[in-house]
Amino acid sequence: MVKRSREEDATQDPSAKRLRPNYPDRFSVLSDELLLRTLSYLPVPDLAKCQRLSSRVKSLAGDPQIWKALYYDRFVRPRASRIPGVRALETSVQNLLYSSKMSKWLDDDHLVRGGSATNWKRQYKLRHNWCRGSARISETRVSDRPSTPPLLLRLHDDIVVMVDATAGLKAWSLGGNDRILASTELCGTGPTSLALDDDEVSKDQVHISVGFEDGSFAIYRLARSKRLFKLQYHHPPSRNGTIQAIAYAGPYLLTMAGTSLLSLYRLADDRGTQSDNDYTPPTLLSSLRSQTAHTPIQLAIRTSSGGIVASIAYAIPTFTLGWSVGLQELRLTANSAILDSRIASASSSKSFAPPMFHSHLHINGPWIPAITKPTSLSYNHPYLLSAHSDNTLTLYMVTSNADELSIGAAERLWGHTTSVSGAHVGDRGKAVSVGRIGDELRVWELEGGLSSSSSRKRAAAGEASVQVRTEKRRNSWHNARRQTSLQAQKVLKTDFDEAFNETNVTKGWVAFDEEKVVLLREKLQGAQALVVYDFS
DSSP states (O other): OOOOOHHHHHHSOOOOOOOOOOOOOOSTTSOHHHHHHHHTTSOHHHHHHHTTTOHHHHHHHTOHHHHHHHHIIIIIHHHHHTSTTTTTSTTHHHHTSOOOOGGGSGGGHHHHHTGGGOOHHHHHHHHHHHHHTEEEEEEEEEESSOOSSOOEEEEETTEEEEEETTTEEEEEESSSSOOEEEEEOOSSSSEEEEEEOTTOOOSSEEEEEEEETTSOEEEEEEETTTTEEEEEEEOOOOTTOOEEEEEEETTEEEEEETTSEEEEEEOOTTTTTSOGGGOOOOEEEEEEEOSSOEEEEEEEEEEETTEEEEEEEEEEEOSSSBEEEEEEEEEEOTTSOEEEEEEEEGGGSTTSOOOTTOSEEEOSSSEEEOBOOEEEEEEETTEEEEEETTSOEEEEEEEESSSOEEEOOOEEEOOOSSOEEEEEEOGGGEEEEEESBTTOEEEEEOTTOSOSHHHHHHHHTTOSEEEOEEEEOOOHHHHTTOOSHHHHHHHHHHHHHHHTOTTOEEEEEEEEOSSEEEEEEEOTTSOEEEEEEEOO
């Protein structure tokens, strides 16, 4: 092949290079105040993209005041607009505009009081992940075989307290690599119920109550800084039977014995300051016996304007309506003087009045099947939530004041594809439910109940909840087993199969806080794992 001469190459014009346009950069010359003002008008997706432009824009796009206003517009103002009477006001639009006044932030006023310590961007992301059902999942094996009585767990400020007959009482930390905080042996045999002090003042101390099969109960104190459990009091055994349920809100303790005996105790007020050797025994304030209460049972203690209210929620069998729920309250003054005891049941509502000899129930619309026996109950006033084996949940709104105690009509909630083994309702009507088979976890927003027609239609269509979508996160327990490439492949395959194995059985216990959902899951061979869904 003949090469071209240099003269021929010289006669040809070289290819012209594409010139870069020289546009003036008017954006960078703007002051920080003008840039903040401009960024405040952007939606969240565009605001996130702007953080990739430069370090300066990234810092400005993460300004707390921008994310504070975005948080208010998306999560606070919609709640305020649902308050009865707000829509009827002529100046409702002006009243709901963004403001730093704590009175306009409803239950989120604690974030405003935090001042500069509140990370508003992180809070927005946290609430956004809850709404989308986006979470990271981690599992920690806590037992190689099922325990009898069953393993009991409770959640308190990023700490999981666990008790069983074999391992005793343990405290697990959900953050950090060092998971176990403290452990101790039990003073009784066969723990059947567990409760933590909901009104705990000190962050370093956690008070715990454990009920046993012989009718006794014990009070422990966990010192987080010392990583130590201390037994403070052990109540002697009783002939009334097993402690089926227990509630603890200092200085009050509520127990339910196996013979349906409800007992309310008052503990020593100075329990946090006195020595461990001279703990004053609790005082029995009242005892009530019920002949209609059936499991599941949920105990609760709350404060009201008039004093203290101790409650027991329970299941009730009916002849034509299937299963219903009942509620009994014991009202006390601030000085522990008993005012009265009241009882109410959902079956007494007018909405529960179908024709005789029908096996279906008519509730504000078409005929639906009668309610099956609840698998679990959760009561956080005014929300009473029951889970059922027919893939549904039932919501009841409770009215409790000085003059009245009543339970509203049942509202059925659809969305699960398997039997619902457990549900937990928290403040502001947020609830979490878990299916018995597989990995189905759903988040519900039930604030205000299903009072509007649109909310009832969404609940009937299964759109009142969000199914949690997870990302598998391996913890140190899994990483410790990855010693060779062959073992790593086996572990990876095993974890993948277990994550999507429909033979995984979730027990009825589930709890959550502002960032995490914690539940107990049982594997095919009987091993039990603590599963944590992290929304942060």
